[in-house]
Amino acid sequence: VYSHEPPGYVCPFCNLDAAGQLPGNVYRGERASAFISNRWWPNNRGHVLIVPNAHHENLYDLPAEDGYAVFDLTQKLARAMREVYGCDGVSTRQHNEPAGDQHVWHFHQHLFPRYRGDRLYESAPIEGSAPAEELARYAEILRAALAAV
């Protein structure tokens, strides 16, 4: 129900390597994984996407166990991000269907570092993909923070 995935869709979040997301890989768990998004907002660089490993398009049909794994990983990363990004807060968002701003047809939760006056909601994302070395730099910082917890 309410599916927008076209026939033959090659899912970028099931094929992180092909999609050039691997440099930003932060964590691979049994049910959920996290990586630095390669689509950046100007004042909130290095934000994280948390996804179920299994392919599910959106919130309506996500199995509970996957939803719980996404929650656990989001919380862990929220704590880690708050410690090591130098941000003043964090926020999440999760989009369903084109009218809900969804662009990739695999459930994903955004976790943003927040800074005073960052105007996240009024900003447009930066065009193009963030550079691989920048993805790798943020991923490395977060991985180290996770390991230290």
Added chain:
Amino acid sequence: VYSHEPPGYVCPFCNLDAAGQLPGNVYRGERASAFISNRWWPNNRGHVLIVPNAHHENLYDLPAEDGYAVFDLTQKLARAMREVYGCDGVSTRQHNEPAGDQHVWHFHQHLFPRYRGDRLYESAPIEGSAPAEELARYAEILRAALAAV
């Protein structure tokens, strides 16, 4: 850690009656509850807040069982909202700390009905509280949809 709740804070989400939120009451569960927010965005009226019943300020410290209950209830309401609001999608957001746009010091997840071209992120909320009869109307629609599932 990272707490912004002032001493003697009277929590509006622990005192929904006093806060005038009760007309919008949608669901009271063992661990999590939902009600229509009385703060409305112009093109996304009747959005829902999902909260743990226990008082926890933010995502960093939310117990896992409460996080799971919030997920379960958010998903149920997302399906119900999609069925009965006539919207074209839904999205969630969750804010932590003042820099992250948090204004009430009790963890809450927003669930928004989304419509094509609604410009949710570029819109400012409507000043003042939504009228009690409007809160009650949306709550009634959602309660009926939940009961029908």
